[in-house]
Amino acid sequence: MTADARYEHMAMIMKAMAHPTRLFILDKLNEKEHCVCELQEMIGADMSTVSKHLSVLKNAGIIDNRKQNNMVFYSLLCPCVLDFYQCIVKIK
Amino acid sequence: MTADARYEHMAMIMKAMAHPTRLFILDKLNEKEHCVCELQEMIGADMSTVSKHLSVLKNAGIIDNRKQNNMVFYSLLCPCVLDFYQCIVKIK
DNA sequence: ACAGTAATTGGCTATTTTGCCAAATAGCCA
DNA sequence: TGGCTATTTGGCAAAATAGCCAATTACTGT
Numbered sequence: 359m360t361a362d363a364r365y366e367h368m369a370m371i372m373k374a375m376a377h378p379t380r381l382f383i384l385d386k387l388n389e390k391e392h393c394v395c396e397l398q399e400m401i402g403a404d405m406s407t408v409s410k411h412l413s414v415l416k417n418a419g420i421i422d423n424r425k426q427n428n429m430v431f432y433s434l435l436c437p438c439v440l441d442f443y444q445c446i447v448k449i450k
Numbered sequence: 451m452t453a454d455a456r457y458e459h460m461a462m463i464m465k466a467m468a469h470p471t472r473l474f475i476l477d478k479l480n481e482k483e484h485c486v487c488e489l490q491e492m493i494g495a496d497m498s499t500v501s502k503h504l505s506v507l508k509n510a511g512i513i514d515n516r517k518q519n520n521m522v523f524y525s526l527l528c529p530c531v532l533d534f535y536q537c538i539v540k541i542k
Numbered sequence: 543a544c545a546g547t548a549a550t551t552g553g554c555t556a557t558t559t560t561g562c563c564a565a566a567t568a569g570c571c572a
Numbered sequence: 573t574g575g576c577t578a579t580t581t582g583g584c585a586a587a588a589t590a591g592c593c594a595a596t597t598a599c600t601g602t
Contacts, residue, residue, distance in 0.1 A: 365470035368538050372468035377590085378457035381464075394549060407591050409550055414589095419542040428548050428599040438537035445530035446460050450511040469560090486579060499561050501580055520569040520578050 374418035375439060379403070380411050383432075387421060388440055391433040466510035467531060471495070472503050475524075479513060480532055483525040 359367075375381060379401055386392055386400065398408045412432055415421045420439060423432045451459075467473060471493055478484055478492065490500045504524055507513045512531060515524045 361474075362470070365473045368473055368535065369468050369470045371538050371541055372464055372473075372534075373589095376461050376464035376468045378454070378461045379590095381457045381460055382453075395547090404592055405549070406551080406593080409548095410591080413550085425599090430549060436537060436541055438540065439534075441537065442464075442531075442534050443460065445528060445533060446463050448530065449463055449528055465559095487577090496562055497579070498563080498581080501578095502561080505580085517569090517579095520576095522579065 371418045371420065371439075374414050374420060377411070377414075379408075380415055383408075383411060383415065384420070384434060384440060387432060387434040388437055391431045393426075393429040393431050395429065397432070463510045463512065466506050466512060467534075469503070469506075471500075472507055475500075475503060475507065476512070476526060476532060479524060479526040480529055483523045485518075485521040485523050487521065489524070 375384065382401065383397060386397065394405065394409055394412065397412070398405045401408055412421070412423075416423065416432075420434070420436055421432050422435050423430050425431075467476065474493065475489060478489065486497065486501055486504065489504070490497045493500055504513065504515070508515065508524075512526070512528055513524050514527050515522050517523075
């Protein structure tokens with residue numbers, strides 16, 4: 359993997375996280391898995407909007423999902439992404 | 451600071467980092483400070499483009515600068531932002 | 543099969559981001 | 573002052589992103 363490709367890959371993952379709603383979602387999934395409707399309730403946006411946020415995180419490889427009955431539960435694959443929070447609070 | 455404001459703030463900082471060129475810049479500044487012209491040489495883009503990338507990082511509070519003669523040297527304020535790299539390489 | 547709930551997808555518009563060029567600013571040296 | 577280099581800023585067009593609505597898919601229970 360070239361250096362360029364590595365920066366592209368990292369940027370893709372960071373871009374996936376770089377949204378207030380998606381950071382909120384990651385925080386919630388760090389506690390336990392949630393279905394889309396639970397997250398929608400907490401966020402208050404349209405369900406399609408929440409679903410699209412989730413697919414951004416899934417495409418980046420940060421979260422995964424499983425189907426149960428007619429619901430889809432999402433879970434956090436890499437809890438380490440949240441370690442970043444400690445660094446960020448030190449900024450400014 | 452409300453939870454919403456915290457997510458906004460974190461997203462702003464992550465968005466500032468979420469670009470291949472800006473991640474490259476942070477990597478270089480982690481070794482030592484650099485002037486804009488040195489970074490431009492390494493990156494190969496227009497100097498105005500590099501300057502704008504730098505101002506995005508500066509506005510986010512991640513880097514700082516100092517003037518020396520007619521050059522501007524940039525330096526990394528929060529090396530901890532690079533700790534994130536170790537987490538990202540584990541993804542996918 | 544039918545109705546109901548959960549989720550995703552397509553389409554659309556508004557907003558933001560990106561990166562170039564050109565112009566403006568600032569500091570150096572002769 | 574004038575010319576040179578380094579940097580920033582404004583403006584613009586292309587591309588990406590966000591979030592809503594409507595339509596579709598999928599699974600449940602009757």
